[in-house]
Amino acid sequence: MELFTKLFGGLLVLVYHCFDRIVIHGYLSGLSRPEQVVYFFRQVVGKAVVDKELLRQRTNDYQSWVEAFARNHHTPIEWAEKGVRKEDYVLRWLRAMERTQNFGVYFILRSMEQGPTFRCTVPKYPTKDPNHRILAPNRSRFTHYYFYIRDERLGPIVMRVASFFPFQSTYYLNGHSFIEQELNRSGIGFRKHDNAFLAVDDPDALQAAADRLSHVLIRERLDYWTLLLGPKFSAKERKQINLRRFYAISQIEYCRNFIFKRHFPIHKIFERSCELGLWHLSVDKISEIFGLRITKMLKGKLHATLEKLDHGHHILRAYCKHAFIKQYEKFSLFLRNEICSNNLADFGLKKGLEHLAEVRERFLGITERFAGFQARCLNAHVDFPLLQRLALPINVGSAKYPGIKIHDTRMIRLMQVLLHAGTTAAGWRAQQLHDAVVASFGLSTKRYGLAQLRYDLRKMRGHGLLERDGTRYAYRLTDKGVKVALLFVLFHQRLYGPLANSLFHHRPNPEFQPDSRLEAALHKADTSIRNVIQLLEAA
Template sequence: MDLFAQLFGGLLAFVYHCFDRIVIYGYLSGLSRPERVVNFFHQVVGVPVVSREILSQRTADYQNWVEAFARNHRIPIEWAEKGVRKEDHVLPWQRRMARADSYGVYYILKSMEQGPTFRVTVPKYPTKDANYRILARQRSRFTHYYFYIRDETLGPMVLRVASFLPFQATYYLNGHSFIEQELNRARIGFRKTDNAFLAVDDVAALQAAADRLSPEIIRQRLDYWTLILGPKFSAKERSRLNLSRFYAIAQIEYCRNFIFKRHFPIHKLFERSCELGLWRLTGDKIAAIFGTRVNRRLCGKLATIIDRVEHGHHVFRAYFKHAFLKQYEKFATYLRNELVSNNLADFHLRKGLDHLQAVRERFLTITDRFASFQAQWLNVHVDFPLLQRLALPITIGAVRYPGIKLHDPRVIRLLEVLLHGGGHVGGWSAKQIHQIVISTFHLSDRRYGINQLRYDLRKLKGHGLLQRDGSRYAYRLSPKGVQVALLFLFFHKRLCGPLANSRFHHRPVARHQPHSKLETAYHRADKAIQQIVDLLAA
């Protein structure tokens, strides 16, 4: 992170990190298992037989209460439409609530979804107890209620409650909404759009507000809304049974936001990061960012892709098991690195809400490491003395190694293949490299034989660009070799190719007097390229 700030500190307005989306499951511990449900109805409620009608009656009571609650508080309640995002549908009511500066439930949506329930069956063979029934867990499709809330502490949030036992609840929170409420309470000016803060009067106060989101604050607000909107129990039932909720983190996102002073560098920086990430972020590098090592017992995928989401902007993703790192620039306003986890067990972390601080520290370390890796990739500059040194032969002991020419196509092809060598953790043998080179570039054995490859590998190893994997005859690029490979490939793909094409089709004439800024710049570029060619030929 420090290296990233050193590279782009002059372009950055400020940087902050926080939790973004948090999805929490609320389990009703006293009714989570079949034996506890049977004990509840037998010992607490006093029902001798647990039947389908008894379970359905609890569902009907809760559904009637929700309808009455919406009617008494004049809250819209309707079925969710297919193909329409729920957040987009209720957005006008959320804005109306914000303008009125009021808090509470402002909309209720009903949806038929899969959820955990219980089924009651009669034993196949008669038993001594005529009232004995088999109660087992299952998943079925039934009504869920989405309560859209504007909370005075957490801001806009959503509470989804299942209408069937065990009445599992799901809470959808956003860390940016909590920060917004904290800044408003402290009367600190800010500008927030697209779920990000683009300007703030006090950056330290912004970060301090993000760090204040704690399990105690979340639990207090979730308990409050669960008591108001959750299923109802009598005083007798509450006194004889533990009906408190256990909160577990189901999904969590932690983001690091880079707010730039101007918009123009964001897209180019993101574009270059994607190109370098696809080349550099191999399996072992992904594992290093996530703080582990690649081994045979590692389950899940290690992959990098560039995806296009529904908003139209591209997203760079690096997958690790059930989690992934993503980077995107949104509407040319900010650049965001975000870590998303759907299973905290991938990080050897517990899912309980009490462990939120441990999740913050671990995710902060990973996003910081990701930003540092990106800064190392982007910190690649053309060093012509380095190119000149590589072009000269060197002698190590009694062995003389030839120089490496920038324009040698054999070297360019070999470096490009080795740069993508993250699929083999233990490095590549010469035969494997040879097979991939000839298949990738459609070469024959006569045009590029195995002895020619060994000659090129010997040169790269002599110049310190290639290293052996222990005592095995397996090769991989050294850290210096990775930097040189990136330099060579970018020089050819981004500079030599386009400019050579333009020079063959339209070469500026020295006698021509330019009449526009574009022609003047074209003449300067042609002169600079000629100087580069002269330096390389020296």
């Protein structure tokens, strides 16, 4: 992270990190298992038979209460339309509540979704207890209620409540909404666009507000809204059984945002980060960023990819188990590194809400290592004296190794394959490397044999660009080798190739030039490019 700030500090206005999207499940611990449900209805409620009608009565009571709540508070309640994003549909009601500076429920949506419940059946054979019923966990499709809330501390949140027993609830929060409320309470000016802060009067106050989001505050607000909008239990029932909800983190995102002074460098930095990341984000680098060891027991994904969503934004992702870290630019306004986890057990963390501080500390380190990795890739500037030294033969002990020329096609091909180390966590063996080079470039074994490959590997190892994996005859690039390989490959792809193409490409005949200012400008540009090529040839 220090290297990233050192490289681009003059272009940055603001850097801050915070939680982004948080999805929390709320479970009724005292009613999550069938035996607990039977105890609740028989011993607490006083019902001898726990059957479908009894469970249906609880569902009907809650659904009637929701309808009455919406009617009494003049809150719109509708069925969610298929194919329509819920947050976009209710946005105008949120804007109206923000203009009036009110807090509370501003919309309720009904939705038919899958959820956990219980199935009650009569035993196939008679039992000693005539009231005995078989109660088993089950997933079925039933009505869920989405309560859209504007909270005075957390900002806009969404609470989804299942209408079937045991009434599991899900909460959707956003760390940026909490920061916005904190800055408004402190009277600090800021400019926020979409889901990022682009300017703020006091950057330290912004980061301090982000750090104040704690599990204690979240639990307090979730308990309040669950008591107000959740299923109703009497004081007697609450006294005799534990009806306090256990909050577990289902999905969580932590982001580091880079706000630049101008729009131009954002796209350039992101473009080069994607290009170099796809070359160099191998499995060993990904595991180093996530702080995990690669073993044979590792399950899930472990690779990097470049994705393009429907709205046209490219996203660089690096997957590790059930988590991923991504980088993207948005509206040419900011650059964001964001880690998302769907299973905190991948990091050895517990999913209880009380462990939120440990999640922040772990994810903060991951985003720092990812930013540091990108800074090292973007800082791959190699001075020309190094190229001159590489071109000269060197002596290592009694062995003499020839130089490496930047125009050596064999070395370019070998470096290009070595940079794609995503499928070889333990390094490349000579035979594997030879097969990859031959298959990638369509060569024959006579044109590029295994002995020639070993000769090239010795040259690279002699110049310190390659190292062995312990005592095994498997090879991987060193840090110096990665920088040199990137320079060689990108030089041929971005400079040498286009220049060579310009030498042999068809040039327009100036004798048939139309009498127009645009055509004159194009011929002038072509002449300038030709002069640059001639100067490079002379040099």
